[in-house]
Amino acid sequence: MPEIITGKNLSEGIGFGSVIISEQAEINISDEKIESSQIKNEIKSFKDSIQKAHIQLRKLRDNVGEHLDEDSAAIFDAHIMMLDDPGFNKLIVEHIENLQKAEFAIKLAGEEYVSQFETLSSDYMRARALDIKDVSQRLIANIQGIELTDFQNTDEPVIVVAEELTPSASAQLDTKYVNGIITAKGGSTSHAAIIARSLNIPLVSEIDNILEKVTPGDNLIVDGFSGDVILQPTEVEMAAYSEKEKMKKERQNELKEWIGQETKTIDGIKINLFANIKGPEDVNDFLNNDAEGVGLYRTEFLYMNRMNLPSEEEQFQAYKTVLEAAKDKPVIIRTLDIGGDKELSYLNLPKESNPFLGERSIRFLLKNEELFRTQLRALVRASQHGNLKVMFPMITTLDEFNRAKALLIEEKERFEAEIKEKLEEISTGIMVETPSAAIISDQLAKYADFFSIGSNDLIQYTMAADRLNSQVSDLYQPYHPSVLNLINKVIDSGQKNNKWVGICGEMACDEKSIALLIGFGIDELSVTSKKVLQTRDYVSKIKKTDMEHLAEAALQVDSGEDVVYLIEEYLNLT
Template sequence: MLKGIPAAPGIVVGKAFVFGKEDLDVAPIDITEDQVPLEISRFEDALIQTRQEIIALQKKIAADMGSEHGEVFDAHLLVLEDRMLIEEVISRVKKEKLNIDYIFSQVLKRYAHVFSKIEDEYLKERISDINDVGRRILRNLLGRMRKGLAELEDEVVVVAHDLSPSDTASMHKNRVKGFITDIGGKTSHTAIMAKSLEIPAVVGLEIATEQIKNGDIVIVDGASGTVIVSPDADTLKKYQVQEEKLKGQTETLAAIRNLPAQTTDGRHVTLAANIEFPDEIPSVLEHGADGVGLYRTEYFYMNRKDLPVEDEQFEAYKNLATTFGDKPVIVRTLDLGGDKFISQFNLPKEMSPFMGWRAIRFCLGRPDIFKTQLRAILRASVFGNLKIMFPMISGVEELRRAKEMVEEAKKELKGRGIAYNAGIEIGAMIEVPSAALTSDVLAREVGFFSIGTNDLIQYALAVDRTNEKIAYLYEPTHPAVLRLVKNVVEAGHRANIWVGMCGEMSSEPSLAILLLGLGLDEFSMPSASLLEIKNVIRAISYETAKKIAEEALGLATGQEVNTFLTSRLKDLLPQMYGN
């Protein structure tokens, strides 16, 4: 059994296809002065050929999967136009009098080494762009062809050290049942593409290519990040049953896609989606979301050396607003810090980054960056139903300062004669215990709350959610967490504002019963979970959910709550959650 990072949910059982690393090692060969121009000409031809290949692939992917997927290859084309890289190769050939393919391979290794040392995880993961383009150029220099994943003839689980964007984008969905990689994280192109294609995937396994051979039977559990190699008969049967069960459940859930998220006694709740990248929008629409409950905007600032300008952000928000029309789209303002760092901001290294200069604290400290984003959101607000949400509010002073910034941004736009929605709704994320405990005060200042349970749990329980050694202490069902949630919902309702949740808690079926019973108005989650939660809500009455929530709040431990809610869920939907 191997444990990695969950990249895309689902269970699949299949034969492994080890998509091995290419042997592109090149030996140095001495050349004469007369041969230098010929070597440089070969290099230039390889660059032209590689550019043609990437443009052709970009067009194919855009046509097959949508233009947003084709945009992945813009970064590859930029690598091809990197004058520093090209000039370094040509200069070294002239100086060292060695074959161009060897020189290029050495320069490529140096670039890869430099990027691997960068601490910024988003920039570090862009090494795949450099390697992908570099391997294409080397193949063209060496006159070699490579069989791609698009040419697979059998259904397989792809196993690779890494999958480049072009590898992932070109694979045939009907043939690739799932994939696993040695490296990569949740923000890698591979993980993003896997979610979009809804192919179960696990990344960051480190030793998968060492432990798995071609033809091995493997089980991929994309939800838990587990891979089982050569399972015994009992384990295989167990997962095959689960795989078939999931297929049947998917068909069952598809039937309720266009039905409202409404209890048997008529209470309606909003089911929205969390998104970070434009690539995810088609999946949100496909799963019948009522809108976007959390639009993370950090991606604008990732994988780049400059800051995004107002017009660039405006176009992205405008696209989102027009796509969803009257459906609400909640744009969370920039939430950097914690486990999300951007090199160009030179954020200080902190002993406790999750409790440091991050999120709204960073934005208030950099009004130039903050107001640029606010103006872009306000400009786009006339094209749809956009809302603004501030992250990591810890008290009313921060909230009031943030709202003042919004008013300043409005005045600046008015002075420029630019239209905006003067009545745009503003909300606060409740993810700090101090905010949860003073939510009655905060509720007077905003139009809605959205509970960010990922951080709220770790702050309330003093558990770093990224530390595997204490992961067992991270309990969404801990009585303290449930009481904080209850307090926020009740405070919001007393102030006549609606209360949602955008943390992972909202996508758990057993917890959906409890949250419904506590009176939560909106559930926001990854789009793949929407129909499952809708199914739970449509199967229960609000009155029953309230009684279950009341009983759960009387239990002493998180484990007792979890056991109780799991039992109620099985009673409610035995065909889906029964043994």
């Protein structure tokens, strides 16, 4: 009988093939001490390895950039930066000077860096520990003359199974034969997931002991839509999944008909449909899926996956690239949002017992003014190249917003004095993600140009339930009356002050939520690029006046469960 095991779907699609186990090359490292007379030679071996790794990684980066996308290629930029990191190199040399062989010194330094990343609460930053392991292994292999080949040659469809895939191994994936990937470890921000999505290879992760459950040569089906993995499928199941894959592809082709169309309800109400991005690497997805603007540019990704702060020039070039690509479409750039589950290890910030309620986002920026001003200067300079709107995260008081806006105005006036030219005004908005901001939204709307509701955090803070904590996941309720009343209040405050209101986060993508939000009068939805056409199609089947009745009724019920039942009844989803 076939067995079905379920993991986390990280890249969509359906793949068929026989199992191939991906294992790291066996590298034996001696911890035997060296003589002091050997130190010079060991340091030379280490530096020679660095030079060789530079050549290897640049070649790998060029190959990935040619065949995939810039997002995938940028993975290896971070590896190259790691090779040149002064702290990492100094630590290795210090271990060698303490009479360790070069290979063992690299191993020790790598482990020290890895331990720092693996203790961070952010999934994204923990995933970067694998980068350090990958670079360290490459340096050691270079010294020992070992070729880091990860996949054996194959001429038939295969499913790659691994504990976790390093970036170097992921870059070797051959779409001609690799039809799917299953890993025990790895999140949506892992490099394996990024590359798999670029290659359209289905990937399912977080399956414990997967290497014990399969044998090389076993037949598998990987369902990257549901996260299911079918071991030893029957011919009937193979046929059923083939049909499922065919239907998914047909649906994707149907959605392409919405390219170039406006996003309107049945009764002609226009909804602005924007996309969330994390940098220039997402521009192609944003354009190819016909988003009407960028609703959320997450600038924290410019600061992450590196060993130091990005310069003003580096930030300017990133913002300029997106603005020019968007042409006259609005681009909402959120200033740096760190803290909570997003940490920057190189800042060595003090540990907080409750970082989600600590010095994060705008609080951090206002206390680190020079860092904030650097970003604001880059934004002001970039504003000449497109339709820029600046948004400040986690505002809780009017004073925070006014202080942040004042700094932006100061940097704008300073730049205007330098170039002796007057720039257009820059729209400034507030990301409403705290109950405090929602409650005083009528006051904030007099000063802000727009609102964008950050639904994930707003739910989390309203319900006092960490959305990443499985122990209280039952309290993370998007449809709870308290959450809906706050969202309704924010939209109402915007409308009364002639300010548009958008929303990002999971609620912007969920069909039940979208129905309610349109009923409340939302002006803009910001979703992932890949969900733009699907959302446009869904909105076209909704009648605004009907949703207004639904929204009014939803505000009268007593529980989130009742709201869901009400929505399903209205939409005939039951």
